[in-house]
Amino acid sequence: MENILSARSITTGYDKNIIITNASFDVEPGEFIGIIGKNGAGKSTLLKSLRGFLPLVKGSITLFGKELKSYSQRELAVQIAYLQQQVEMTFDYTARDMVMAGRYPYKKWWEQSSDSDTDIVDACMQYTGVMELANTPIRAMSGGQRQRVYLAKVLAQQTHVLFLDEPASGLDLFYQEEIFRFCQEMCKYGKTVIMVVHELNLAARYCSRLMLLKEGNIIADGNPGDVLTDGLLTEAYGVDIRSLINKETGHVDIFTVPAPDDGRKKELIKTIIGDRHNHGKAVAYE
Amino acid sequence: MNNYHHKLIAVILFVALLLVICTSLSAGQYDLSFMQVVAWFFHKMGLPFLENINVTEQQEAVLMFIRSPRTVVGLLVGAGLAASGAVLQGLFGNPLADPGIIGVSSGATFGAVIAIIIGINSTSLVGLPISAFIGAVIAVSLTIGLATRHGRIPVLTLLLAGVVVGMLFSALTAAMLTIMDDHKVQQYLFWTIGSLDYRRWEHVFMGVVPISLGIIIMMLMARHLNILALGEAEAKAVGMNVTKFRLILLAVATMTTASSVCITGSIGFVGLIIPHMMRMLVGPNHRHLLPASMVGGAVFLVFCDAVGRMLLPNSEINVGIMTAVLGTPYFLYLLRKNMDIR
Numbered sequence: 083m084e085n086i087l088s089a090r091s092i093t094t095g096y097d098k099n100i101i102i103t104n105a106s107f108d109v110e111p112g113e114f115i116g117i118i119g120k121n122g123a124g125k126s127t128l129l130k131s132l133r134g135f136l137p138l139v140k141g142s143i144t145l146f147g148k149e150l151k152s153y154s155q156r157e158l159a160v161q162i163a164y165l166q167q168q169v170e171m172t173f174d175y176t177a178r179d180m181v182m183a184g185r186y187p188y189k190k191w192w193e194q195s196s197d198s199d200t201d202i203v204d205a206c207m208q209y210t211g212v213m214e215l216a217n218t219p220i221r222a223m224s225g226g227q228r229q230r231v232y233l234a235k236v237l238a239q240q241t242h243v244l245f246l247d248e249p250a251s252g253l254d255l256f257y258q259e260e261i262f263r264f265c266q267e268m269c270k271y272g273k274t275v276i277m278v279v280h281e282l283n284l285a286a287r288y289c290s291r292l293m294l295l296k297e298g299n300i301i302a303d304g305n306p307g308d309v310l311t312d313g314l315l316t317e318a319y320g321v322d323i324r325s326l327i328n329k330e331t332g333h334v335d336i337f338t339v340p341a342p343d344d345g346r347k348k349e350l351i352k353t354i355i356g357d358r359h360n361h362g363k364a365v366a367y368e
Numbered sequence: 369m370n371n372y373h374h375k376l377i378a379v380i381l382f383v384a385l386l387l388v389i390c391t392s393l394s395a396g397q398y399d400l401s402f403m404q405v406v407a408w409f410f411h412k413m414g415l416p417f418l419e420n421i422n423v424t425e426q427q428e429a430v431l432m433f434i435r436s437p438r439t440v441v442g443l444l445v446g447a448g449l450a451a452s453g454a455v456l457q458g459l460f461g462n463p464l465a466d467p468g469i470i471g472v473s474s475g476a477t478f479g480a481v482i483a484i485i486i487g488i489n490s491t492s493l494v495g496l497p498i499s500a501f502i503g504a505v506i507a508v509s510l511t512i513g514l515a516t517r518h519g520r521i522p523v524l525t526l527l528l529a530g531v532v533v534g535m536l537f538s539a540l541t542a543a544m545l546t547i548m549d550d551h552k553v554q555q556y557l558f559w560t561i562g563s564l565d566y567r568r569w570e571h572v573f574m575g576v577v578p579i580s581l582g583i584i585i586m587m588l589m590a591r592h593l594n595i596l597a598l599g600e601a602e603a604k605a606v607g608m609n610v611t612k613f614r615l616i617l618l619a620v621a622t623m624t625t626a627s628s629v630c631i632t633g634s635i636g637f638v639g640l641i642i643p644h645m646m647r648m649l650v651g652p653n654h655r656h657l658l659p660a661s662m663v664g665g666a667v668f669l670v671f672c673d674a675v676g677r678m679l680l681p682n683s684e685i686n687v688g689i690m691t692a693v694l695g696t697p698y699f700l701y702l703l704r705k706n707m708d709i710r
């Protein structure tokens with residue numbers, strides 16, 4: 083199948099601060115790719131440069147066989163929808179206003195939104211379950227509601243590709259899983275999703291492919307089963323990590339093993355706790 | 369905020385507009401009643417109402433050549449300032465932005481001072497306005513120039529640059545004032561406290577084209593402004609050329625504000641408070657907010673001017689003073705309310 087997106091040894095970052103070095107990969111239609119790695123590994127930077135927000139220092143990116151650089155901003159917005167990590171809202175825009183923003187790239191500068199735009203916006207809001215919040219200001223919503231509104235907005239953009247930067251962070255368990263489910267379903271119908279993920283257990287279950295980043299390098303890229311190994315995860319996150327198949331659920335369980343105490347920790351705890359706790363009795367530090 | 373709600377607000381604003389126009393035309397030292405003004409309108413339009421109420425020739429002259437131009441200037445300037453304020457607040461994503469913040473007022477004031485020093489304000493009616501306009505444009509260009517880097521205009525940098533340029537031009541103005549004669553300082557003071565006094569049809573003709581054009585362009589750009597107000601990252605994500613639209617909107621808002629300020633002197637608070645108030649009434653969507661601000665600004669300014677003429681017998685209070693007196697408490701209230709949220 084033809085690649086949707088190809089990165090050829092790209093090196094990128096902010097101004098002179100290089101974050102991603104020499105990354106190469108291809109993305110096929112219908113893939114649900116999770117970018118994982120610890121904080122500061124370059125996950126968001128990679129996503130931003132794939133969207134063309136950051137200039138490449140080296141290498142090239144092609145989208146549908148055409149250089150990313152040769153697209154205009156509007157052409158890109160029709161191909162790739164991008165959900166940023168944090169959306170700061172100054173005014174009380176409603177959910178409908180926000181989702182309608184997804185239709186922006188389809189309009190000539192003088193055109194107003196039409197009935198067909200309204201239909202698409204309604205459908206997207208119904209799909210993510212925020213229709214009854216249509217006229218509610220986004221600032222008055224909970225994190226889970228907001229995230230579903232933003233998801234409706236990127237869907238309203240009707241792009242082949244969705245880029246989501248940590249869409250599930252800070253949400254309740256149910257909402258987290260719901261977002262993964264939406265994406266999986268969208269991929270089934272041919273959309274391609276690239277998502278920065280922190281929730282490894284969910285990524286293991288829903289993503290079709292994972293990319294593991296360490297200090298700006300892709301150290302593993304493939305099926306979740308091949309990427310989520312003890313060795314690779316421990317290397318990438320710098321702490322001892324185990325990944326087991328839970329026999330009852332069949333899902334992957336990922337957890338860290340605490341580093342052995344070298345004695346310094348007990349001293350610290352003594353200082354922090356002091357000796358006035360434990361209901362007046364002396365605290366026993368073994 | 370449904371359609372019915374918006375229509376209701378539109379009707380209320382329209383009625384307020386009519387009331388305030390008639391009040392303004394009837395207010396002042398020359399005796400004219402509210403009903404006479406209404407009757408004059410009907411007579412002029414050839415409608416068979418209120419035919420028993422007479423308007424004398426003298427009264428008609430006052431209406432035609434003194435109060436009408438004054439009221440029309442008030443409507444234009446109020447609409448222009450409030451619409452520009454709404455645009456700048458959306459553009460900066462900051463509800464406390466107003467046309468003064470990018471250096472328009474201080475630039476215009478400097479231009480006015482120069483005109484007064486040279487003396488072209490006494491030889492020609494358009495001398496001072498044109499000089500003030502040029503001053504405003506130079507100040508804003510300087511602000512934008514200082515804030516632009518690598519083809520981007522970061523909002524915070526732009527605001528800071530605006531403050532700095534404002535201070536620079538205020539200092540230059542102060543320097544000029546120290547070397548001016550007393551009677552010229554008097555003229556400057558008179559101009560700087562914005563006023564609609566002695567505004568004639570010439571002033572209307574001077575302002576009507578740039579202000580109306582500016583407002584029309586801003587309204588056509590409402591959808592883009594909505595996207596910009598979501599923040600730079602969101603705007604880019606849906607494919608907007610952020611710098612281009614920021615520049616266009618800044619230019620239009622500057623032209624509109626400068627055209628307003630140069631006819632009336634600087635009038636504060638209209639561009640700050642009216643968009644704010646209207647945002648509470650009709651919501652932040654600029655398709656509703658801009659028309660509402662335009663009418664609201666016109667109503668507020670003409671109302672302030674009329675009240676300023678009615679409060680003291682045989683004397684007037686400048687409209688710039690009235691907007692500040694009525695506006696300050698509201699602004700403080702907004703500040704306190706914003707503090708509560710945080």
